[in-house]
Amino acid sequence: MRTLKRLIYLSLAGLLLFTGWLAYHVNASVQLPVVPYEFSITPGSSLKSVAQQLADAGVLHDSWSFVLLSRLTGVASSVKAGDYEITENISPAELLARITRGDINQSEIRFIEGWTFSQLRQALNEHPGLRHATANLTDREILQLIDATETAAEGLFFPDTYFFARGSSDVEILKRAYRVMHHHLHTAWxxxxxxxxxxxxxxxxxxxxxxxxxxxxxxxxxxxxxxxxxxxxxxxxxxxxxxxxxxxxxxxxxxxxxxxxxxxxxxxxxxxxxxxxxxxxxxxxxxxxxxxxxxxxxxxxxxxxxxxxxxxxxxxxxxxxxxxxxxxx
Incomplete structure (x- = not known):
């Protein structure tokens, strides 16, 4: 009986020590390799792969404690894709909160008044932050892809600045620009x-x-x-x-x-x-x-x-x- 109690006490003591160490570890600031530090999370990335990416870069001391924290807090499946920028030393707990909230740096693209659709497509194809799903499509195929009812693409997309997360598809940008033009045109009509x-x-x-x-x-x-x-x-x-x-x-x-x-x-x-x-x-x-x-x-x-x-x-x-x-x- 004494041996069992001793094992229980030792286990509880060990658990308390580990919990205290983990709490300290995940709330202590990590020295960033460079300031500001920028990194990207691609769509579909798991938190485990992100943790390993950050550990390899020296942002995290290890990946396993970061993953463990995510599971204990129930956010392991909530990681958000996008571009991130850290401007000061940060704790693993705060870093986890940022990438699960989606505190991303947004990219942008601007369509200019007076552009032709050909110029708009060139801007999309040359933007490094977009996934180019339409690059090899015809104008007619693009219209079908965005569910447009018109047969000619010229003039259908509202000239404006559009913000997006890095890695987004150019199809989504076109859909937004088409919907905005449709709204403005029919409101004015x-x-x-x-x-x-x-x-x-x-x-x-x-x-x-x-x-x-x-x-x-x-x-x-x-x-x-x-x-x-x-x-x-x-x-x-x-x-x-x-x-x-x-x-x-x-x-x-x-x-x-x-x-x-x-x-x-x-x-x-x-x-x-x-x-x-x-x-x-x-x-x-x-x-x-x-x-x-x-x-x-x-x-x-x-x-x-x-x-x-x-x-x-x-x-x-x-x-x-x-x-x-x-x-x-």
Whole structure:
């Protein structure tokens, strides 16, 4: 009986000592190999593999106590993938809390107003923090992958900055950008001006993309949209250079020539009436709002002044004088 009691006491004493040692060990700060220390946890990593990764790097004294702590606290399956940065010495307990909370450094990618879908895809493919699931897909296959109902990808993705965890799929970024554009477009459509010569939100998106390419000046957007709306109402040719340039594609060398304006193609608004078949770029929110709430104007013409502003005219003679003044000087 004494031997049994002695074994029990020794076991309890050992357990208390081990518990005390473990509590001290997991709450004592570890000297980082470098400050700040950055590391990544890839999607699907187990806590055991992460613990070994950190132990091999010298962040943890050992991996087993870290794993044991995770199991005792019930968070062994809660590790979050992403990029992490530690800016000061940290205890294993706090480190475990961070990687199970997901206190990650987010990566970002920016889509610029006026970009084509080709430029957007290039930005996705060149980003080192993304998993490139769409790199070898056609535009049509990408639309099917994100459950888009449209048949052409141009203009469907909202230009903005998107944040994500390193290792995320580019498909998720595209889905988010598509949903954001859909939201902004349909919200603006519901609040559009009355009697616009636009059949549906997609036509509004086409017009918004033209406005986006025609002017970068915020104060001119609604006037530019007003000119195009006026032309659509009277079935007048839009005669906008950006659509012709878009239709030329890789054949455009930076100089738009007279023969380009005379050669018929589906995006040539000098030879075909109405809107082109698809958007020609990513329109920003201000261009969408301008297209659906254009300025009330009787102007049918405009020309760039060369300082970012545009000059608007009602009559062709006035427009020709403005062209001579601002473009031919």
């Amino acid at each position: 519901a609040e559009r001006a009355i009697d616009l010569p636009l059949a549906d939100p997609y036509q509004a998106l086409i017009l918004a993309s033209i406005v986006e390419k025609e002017t970068g000046r915020e104060s001119d957007r609604r006037m530019v949209a007003g000119v195009f709306i006026n032309r659509l109402r009277i079935n007048m040719l839009l005669q906008t250079d950006p659509t012709v340039i878009y239709g030329l594609g890789d054949k455009f060398d930076g100089n738009l020539r007279k023969k380009d304006l005379l050669t018929d193609q589906e995006y040539n608004t000098y030879t075909r009436r109405g809107l082109p078949p698809t958007p020609i770029a990513l329109p920003g929110l201000s261009s969408i709002l301008a297209a659906l709430n254009p300025a009330e104007t009787d102007a049918l013409y405009f020309v760039a002044k060369g300082n970012g502003e545009s000059h608007f005219s009602r009559h062709l003679t006035d427009h020709n004088r403005a062209v001579s003044r601002y473009q031919k000087r």
